[in-house]
Amino acid sequence: MSKEHDRGMSVIVKTVTRLTVGLILLYGIYILSHGHVSPGGGFAGGVIIALSFIHLMLAYGKEAALKRIPSQALSFFEGFGAIMFLAIALLGFTGGYFFLNFLPKGEPFKLFSAGIIPLCNIAISLKVGAGLFAIFIALVLLKFEGENK
Amino acid sequence: MTHTLYILCLALFCIGLYCILRKRNIIKIIIGVIISEYAVNLLFILVAYRMQGRSPIYSPDAAIENMVDALPQAVVLTSIVIGLATTALLIAIAMRIYEKYKTFDITKINELRG
Amino acid sequence: MGANVIPLFVVVSLSGAFLISLFGRKLKWFPDLIGSAFTALLLLLSLYAVKIVAEAGTLVYSAGSWKPPVGIVFVLDGLSSFMLVTVNLVAFCVAMFSINYMAKYTSKWKFYTLFLLMLAGMNGVLITGDIFNLFVFLEIASVASYALVAFGTERHELEAAFKYAVMSTVGSLFILLGIVFLYSATSTLSMADIALSLSPGKHSGILMLVSILFLMGFGLKAALVPFHAWLPDAHPSAPAPISAMLSGVLIKSLGIYSLCRIIFCVLGVSSQLLSILMVLGTLSMLIGVFLAIGQWDLKRLLAYHSISQIGYVILGISLGTPLGIIGGLFHLFNHSIFKSLLFLNSGAIEYTTGTRDLKKMGGLSEKMPITSTTALTAAMSISGIPPFNGFWSKLLIIIACVQAAKYWYGFWAVLASILTLASFTKVMKYAFFGNLKSQWAMIKEVPVFMKLSMIILAVICVFGGLLFFPGLREPFLLKASGVLLDAKTYASTVIRLVQ
Numbered sequence: 001m002s003k004e005h006d007r008g009m010s011v012i013v014k015t016v017t018r019l020t021v022g023l024i025l026l027y028g029i030y031i032l033s034h035g036h037v038s039p040g041g042g043f044a045g046g047v048i049i050a051l052s053f054i055h056l057m058l059a060y061g062k063e064a065a066l067k068r069i070p071s072q073a074l075s076f077f078e079g080f081g082a083i084m085f086l087a088i089a090l091l092g093f094t095g096g097y098f099f100l101n102f103l104p105k106g107e108p109f110k111l112f113s114a115g116i117i118p119l120c121n122i123a124i125s126l127k128v129g130a131g132l133f134a135i136f137i138a139l140v141l142l143k144f145e146g147e148n149k
Numbered sequence: 150m151t152h153t154l155y156i157l158c159l160a161l162f163c164i165g166l167y168c169i170l171r172k173r174n175i176i177k178i179i180i181g182v183i184i185s186e187y188a189v190n191l192l193f194i195l196v197a198y199r200m201q202g203r204s205p206i207y208s209p210d211a212a213i214e215n216m217v218d219a220l221p222q223a224v225v226l227t228s229i230v231i232g233l234a235t236t237a238l239l240i241a242i243a244m245r246i247y248e249k250y251k252t253f254d255i256t257k258i259n260e261l262r263g
Numbered sequence: 264m265g266a267n268v269i270p271l272f273v274v275v276s277l278s279g280a281f282l283i284s285l286f287g288r289k290l291k292w293f294p295d296l297i298g299s300a301f302t303a304l305l306l307l308l309s310l311y312a313v314k315i316v317a318e319a320g321t322l323v324y325s326a327g328s329w330k331p332p333v334g335i336v337f338v339l340d341g342l343s344s345f346m347l348v349t350v351n352l353v354a355f356c357v358a359m360f361s362i363n364y365m366a367k368y369t370s371k372w373k374f375y376t377l378f379l380l381m382l383a384g385m386n387g388v389l390i391t392g393d394i395f396n397l398f399v400f401l402e403i404a405s406v407a408s409y410a411l412v413a414f415g416t417e418r419h420e421l422e423a424a425f426k427y428a429v430m431s432t433v434g435s436l437f438i439l440l441g442i443v444f445l446y447s448a449t450s451t452l453s454m455a456d457i458a459l460s461l462s463p464g465k466h467s468g469i470l471m472l473v474s475i476l477f478l479m480g481f482g483l484k485a486a487l488v489p490f491h492a493w494l495p496d497a498h499p500s501a502p503a504p505i506s507a508m509l510s511g512v513l514i515k516s517l518g519i520y521s522l523c524r525i526i527f528c529v530l531g532v533s534s535q536l537l538s539i540l541m542v543l544g545t546l547s548m549l550i551g552v553f554l555a556i557g558q559w560d561l562k563r564l565l566a567y568h569s570i571s572q573i574g575y576v577i578l579g580i581s582l583g584t585p586l587g588i589i590g591g592l593f594h595l596f597n598h599s600i601f602k603s604l605l606f607l608n609s610g611a612i613e614y615t616t617g618t619r620d621l622k623k624m625g626g627l628s629e630k631m632p633i634t635s636t637t638a639l640t641a642a643m644s645i646s647g648i649p650p651f652n653g654f655w656s657k658l659l660i661i662i663a664c665v666q667a668a669k670y671w672y673g674f675w676a677v678l679a680s681i682l683t684l685a686s687f688t689k690v691m692k693y694a695f696f697g698n699l700k701s702q703w704a705m706i707k708e709v710p711v712f713m714k715l716s717m718i719i720l721a722v723i724c725v726f727g728g729l730l731f732f733p734g735l736r737e738p739f740l741l742k743a744s745g746v747l748l749d750a751k752t753y754a755s756t757v758i759r760l761v762q
Contacts (some may be wrong), residue, residue: 026759038206038208039206041692043226043230075284075288076285078284079281079282079284079285080285082277082281082284083278083281083285084280086274086278086281089274090274092327095326095328096328097325097326097327098267098270098274098324098326098327099326099327100327100328101327108209109208109209128230132233135237138241139240139241139244149261157500162436162440166433169429169433177426178429182429182432182433185433185436186432186436189436189439189440189443192443193439193443193446196443196446196447208671218387218450219454221446224395224452227399228398228439229707231399231402231406234402234406235402235406235409235428235432235646238406238409238410238428239425239428239429239432242409242421242424242428243420243425244414245413246421246422246425248422249417249418258422259422
């Protein structure tokens with residue numbers, strides 16, 4: 001047994017997690033990138049991406065998840081997503097209106113279409129994914145502090 | 150039939166309110182908030198339903214007929230996000246309260262007199 | 264150009280919040296600078312908004328060039344610009360005050376982020392023309408304020424924040440339920456469109472239900488009397504600048520403004536509703552002031568006075584006569600100025616002495632001349648002594664009561680004003696006059712930014728009465744009251760301007 005197996009849940013859970021966590025992340029990215037042509041979008045995609053990290057954390061303990069994405073990076077992504085969304089909205093002023101869809105719309109049902117909406121989805125998913133995972137970490141770490149006392 | 154559903158939704162809302170007003174445990178109060186929030190969201194979705202309607206997904210090969218109203222679904226998503234933020238904050242406050250007072254019972258957490 | 268200024272109120276405050284959350288952790292000076300600079304910018308923008316509304320009338324902006332009823336519109340009319348000036352003026356003074364005051368707390372950047380988020384929510388509520396958009400902004404402001412009340416994370420703050428958060432969430436749920444019923448009746452979310460498609464004959468049942476739901480929801484946010492239990496706990500527990508924000512403008516923009524906008528402009532007023540509001544206002548006025556007299560905690564006393572003064576505003580507006588509405592709105596402006604000044608004074612006392620208990624203070628006027636002078640100004644304003652601004656607005660409300668032949672309401676208003684005077688005499692006597700206690704021999708006056716913001720507010724208290732005189736009242740007060748008086752034309756104006 002390697003040292004990695006000392007923390008977290010049993011071997012079965014860890015093996016299943018190792019197999020599925022990549023798929024979950026990929027599915028989140030799919031939902032996010034096809035948000036403008038099918039049901040889904042930034043919020044749903046961001047939640048699924050955050051869930052993949054939470055899955056990792058539940059199975060392997062908090063160090064494994066925080067090693068992949070430290071909490072400074074989380075708060076950076078959260079602020080960056082919000083600023084990006086606001087910047088996209090402000091760029092609409094180049095066409096004369098706040099939130100104007102100023103990019104070419106493209107053909108319906110193609111991946112590269114719908115102007116600014118895919119960009120907005122990416123910004124929202126950054127904000128939601130980082131925010132949700134940060135909420136989870138904050139609640140879990142608070143509990144650890146309470147138990148140590 | 151549909152009226153029964155609306156009334157059941159409002160009954161769920163009232164169960165949540167009862168839970169908020171009568172329960173003494175902080176966690177149960179938070180669960181009451183969540184229940185009434187979901188009752189309102191459910192009512193919003195049900196208001197938009199029409200008989201034998203299909204989901205409002207626009208795809209190239211489907212005819213656009215008899216779709217349910219799509220606007221409340223978008224709106225309810227927003228309200229779920231707001232509910233998420235409120236619930237997370239309430240739980241964080243509840244955990245801090247437990248850390249300070251060592252209890253979840255609101256009758257013992259009454260140092261402030263209104 | 265003119266209308267392009269409207270979305271900036273939300274954009275500037277939101278971008279300030281997110282910039283601070285990105286860079287504020289590393290750079291210690293950054294949150295102070297951004298907080299003050301951005302609120303000053305917002306104040307200038309809102310003064311500009313008053314100017315363009317006075318020149319060009321109501322302005323409508325469709326976000327993303329989507330026209331209503333499909334898209335979301337922002338509406339800037341007299342009432343919105345009036346409230347924007349009130350909110351941003353108080354926010355600027357509070358941001359300046361916090362530079363020194365918040366230095367004792369750790370993680371100042373979190374404070375400024377939440378503060379600017381709350382400001383963004385309030386500004387959004389004031390400019391939006393879409394009912395669900397209003398709900399979203401209202402929740403942004405509310406959630407930020409729950410976190411700010413719990414900011415100190417001590418026992419009492421957490422308890423107050425939990426109580427406040429649960430009650431306010433229930434209020435939001437009532438508002439959302441009201442929106443659901445309105446949507447089911449009209450199938451639209453744009454306020455102008457709702458107002459046009461509601462007809463009193465066909466929808467009278469649902470109008471009644473929705474009015475009661477909104478009255479409960481916004482009444483909880485505004486702390487009208489049967490729903491006031493959270494306010495005396497929540498407002499004193501927050502840090503002093505936030506108490507000033509909450510008592511000064513949050514309960515007004517989320518509670519009173521939204522209530523008036525929806526009841527007057529969207530649902531249409533009925534005489535039963537106005538008389539309910541009048542009774543609630545009078546009850547708040549009296550119960551608030553009676554509970555305030557017995558308090559010894561300075562901030563809790565001020566919080567009870569907020570309930571009482573909100574009662575004056577509601578009483579004035581619900582009289583429904585032109586003079587009553589002007590008086591109510593004028594009192595709203597004045598109250599936000601002097602109540603935030605009083606909370607900042609209490610913060611200054613807490614900063615130097617570390618106590619909020621009136622019995623432990625005494626003779627502070629020797630050591631803190633500026634704090635005591637400004638507090639005296641604000642106390643005379645709130646108890647309605649001429650020539651301070653509170654006197655003029657209370658006088659207008661009482662005259663309006665007499666004109667409308669509601670003599671008893673006028674009598675209760677006078678009585679509440681006398682009781683307010685009594686309770687503030689107590690505050691001044693115990694806190695500032697009398698003999699200096701020996702333990703306070705070493706204290707000093709507060710730092711420069713705290714002094715500056717208190718002086719600005721005190722000057723407005725002294726000269727605020729001038730706003731009612733001819734020449735100054737036309738662009739500011741009369742425009743705002745005109746919106747509520749001609750509430751029936753709101754919907755048609757918005758639809759006409761957008762085409």
